[in-house]
Amino acid sequence: MNRVKDKVCIVTGASLGIGHACSLxxxxxxxxxxxxxxxxxxxxxxxGELQGGGFPARYWHVDVADERAVQAAxxxxxxxxxxxxxxxxxxxxxxxxxxxxxxxxxxxxxVQAVNVKGVFFCIKxxxxxxxxxxxxxxxxLSSIYGLVGAPDVPPYHASKGAVTLMTRTDALLYAADxxxxxxxxxxxxxxxxVVHHMGASGATDLAAARADLGQxxxxxxxxxxxxxxxxxxxxxxxxxxFMTGSELVIDGGYTAR
Numbered sequence: 001m002n003r004v005k006d007k008v009c010i011v012t013g014a015s016l017g018i019g020h021a022c023s024l025x026x027x028x029x030x031x032x033x034x035x036x037x038x039x040x041x042x043x044x045x046x047x048g049e050l051q052g053g054g055f056p057a058r059y060w061h062v063d064v065a066d067e068r069a070v071q072a073a074x075x076x077x078x079x080x081x082x083x084x085x086x087x088x089x090x091x092x093x094x095x096x097x098x099x100x101x102x103x104x105x106x107x108x109x110x111v112q113a114v115n116v117k118g119v120f121f122c123i124k125x126x127x128x129x130x131x132x133x134x135x136x137x138x139x140x141l142s143s144i145y146g147l148v149g150a151p152d153v154p155p156y157h158a159s160k161g162a163v164t165l166m167t168r169t170d171a172l173l174y175a176a177d178x179x180x181x182x183x184x185x186x187x188x189x190x191x192x193x194v195v196h197h198m199g200a201s202g203a204t205d206l207a208a209a210r211a212d213l214g215q216x217x218x219x220x221x222x223x224x225x226x227x228x229x230x231x232x233x234x235x236x237x238x239x240x241x242f243m244t245g246s247e248l249v250i251d252g253g254y255t256a257r
Contacts, residue, residue: 003237005030008081013091015042017191021225027055034077036062064118071125084129086236095155115159135178142183171245180244187251189223217252
């Protein structure tokens, strides 16, 4: 119950899916939660649920692609809770599923704005607070597709490859500040984004689509948000104090081939 006791943790994309699970598990392990999202109704409701359970939590409306909004929110977290210790860069979008030659500039740029610039902005404006705290942990949600390729969603795959390399760079840049930076690489996790991707791909029977998707993984099933959340708790905690610049792969064996 105390793996991250009194650590102030920012989670982007906190309202749904993996972000929701990460926030809940961090709260249960003693963290103070700053929830960032653009899904205001879900975000405020989740913050209320956490507060009702006795967990310190507050919601901020933040579009991570807007640098001014990011800076104001992170500074607001530090003012409200007194510090920032952990940043979980989870916010992301899948974008269009078209071959590269059919993707428009606007479609490409939107995915990079959220998935890459959003990570950049959050790290940029969290670093002064993490330095002030004397140490910290930054956890970037990449993907199996930040490690391997596939013949679909080119803007998404490019963005997650960028996040993987950004993680290694920042791990080296900020190691002297005792700020650790690691990436998490989920396989297919049953979240609203994956459900939407299935629908956009033409699936009409979600149960059958989920079973088929599970067969891409040697363990034979897709993952649950909690499978990722516990990895994030580990990276946020001092249990991982000798870990930086690393890739935590939680993918049911997908990339072991």
